[in-house]
Amino acid sequence: MNRTVYFCNHCKKALHDIEELLFVEEGSPRGFCGEKCIEQYYAPIVAWYENRERETRSLLDIANEDCKTMISDANVMDKALSRPDEIWRWQNEIGEDLFVFIKNFAIERPFYAVIMCHLFERQPSFILLASATRSEEFINQFRSGERIVDPDEFISRDDLPAGAIDLEVEQEALSAIEAKKSAFLARLLQDRTAADIPFEQFDLYEKYFKTTLEDPDEIYTDEDDDGDQLFTYIKAYQHNNISFYYFIICVEFEKESDGEAETRKIIPLMAFPTLDGELYHLYRGGKLVSGSLKN
Ligand SMILES: [Zn+2]
Incomplete structure (x- = not known):
């Protein structure tokens, strides 16, 4: 017998890892398999x-x-x-x-x-x-x-996963990042189709953030309108026979340190899941970078 088991509230499938459960309601044990x-x-x-x-x-x-x-x-x-x-x-x-x-x-x-x-x-x-x-x-x-x-x-404003932002990043850079984030979000909301994963459910996909960043299928790089280098990390997933892509758009931020070589950091701007093949083609723009980038 297994001591820790969770049942999907809807289909009653047994899950042994709490990480596999999706929750919708705060403070409620009502969890789902997908x-x-x-x-x-x-x-x-x-x-x-x-x-x-x-x-x-x-x-x-x-x-x-x-x-x-x-x-x-x-x-x-x-x-x-x-x-x-x-x-x-x-x-x-x-x-x-x-x-x-x-x-x-x-x-x-x-x-x-x-x-x-x-x-x-x-x-x-x-x-x-x-x-x-x-x-x-x-x-x-x-x-x-x-x-x-x-x-x-x-309302929680922390839509970047905890720890993603380096605390040493200057305020000026943070403002620039906020502006880029808003511009990206506005563009994404326009480009998405109504049939895609609802925006308000993006949070449920945060658990794919880490594996996408650490082990992406593809990384593309491109320069944005401000001349900053963008990196797009993409990984395909399957959950309950549904295939989707998880995207993480990052910006490279250069930071000078005294007397030492300048350090470069890659900061996530935005992450989102999509079921839409067209959106996938639209957002994987730029040059394919081989291998995974780890900073
Ligand atoms: Zn279920």
């Missing part, structure tokens, strides 16, 4: 909330609001999740919780984006419902439970 089981487990729950939304909209006579489609805009989604104006925590009596993110968009005719989601490590991990509305009455339906005092502080 993306597919996460999707299937939550599908009826998502459907239930969608039905509640439909009922509420029809009661308020706003079934077909013109702004509803705004929520499928990746930019709106990204802003609502990363810089919400309000966060509400809904908790039930057995300690399960979910979060409501609300953001007011004041473009031409203002509207609200509202997202119900689970958080894991203070980052949105699964979206139960996402909608857009101009109705105060509708948005007020979501304003209950505990209001998070400072949404900005509440």
Whole structure:
């Protein structure tokens, strides 16, 4: 008999290594063997909330609001999740919780984006419902439970894996890196297809970061618009019969030390998984570097 065994919450597959489990909800032992089981487990729950939304909209006579489609805009989604104006925590009596993110968009005719989601490590991990509305009455339906005092502080901003950033990197370089990261993310959100792995689930793939960096299938190098050297690490994986690529885009940062030869560091800018062969071709640009780079 094996003392430590975990069962996928959906398909009940037995797993012996906790590293193989994917978690969606903070502080909950509900773990899954893969993306597919996460999707299937939550599908009826998502459907239930969608039905509640439909009922509420029809009661308020706003079934077909013109702004509803705004929520499928990746930019709106990204802003609502990363810089919400309000966060509400809904908790039930057995300690399960979910979060409501609300953001007011004041473009031409203002509207609200509202997202119900689970958080894991203070980052949105699964979206139960996402909608857009101009109705105060509708948005007020979501304003209950505990209001998070400072949404900005509440959400974890640490989207680089721990230890990836060298603490000696100067502030100036850090700002440049932040700017590059934002530009990359904006480009990626545009280039991605709706069928690809959802942005809010990228966190679930962080465990592939280390092996991709240490043992990549391919490394490409290219110069970016600022003349900095970029390195793209790519590794293909298979999980539950689904193949995907994990990408890590790094920038080479040169740092001068007194009296010694200058040191060069490669700093990860961004990491993401993708199922999309076209995206793979688009992002593996530059010159193929043979062998793996270790600094
Ligand atoms: Zn499973």
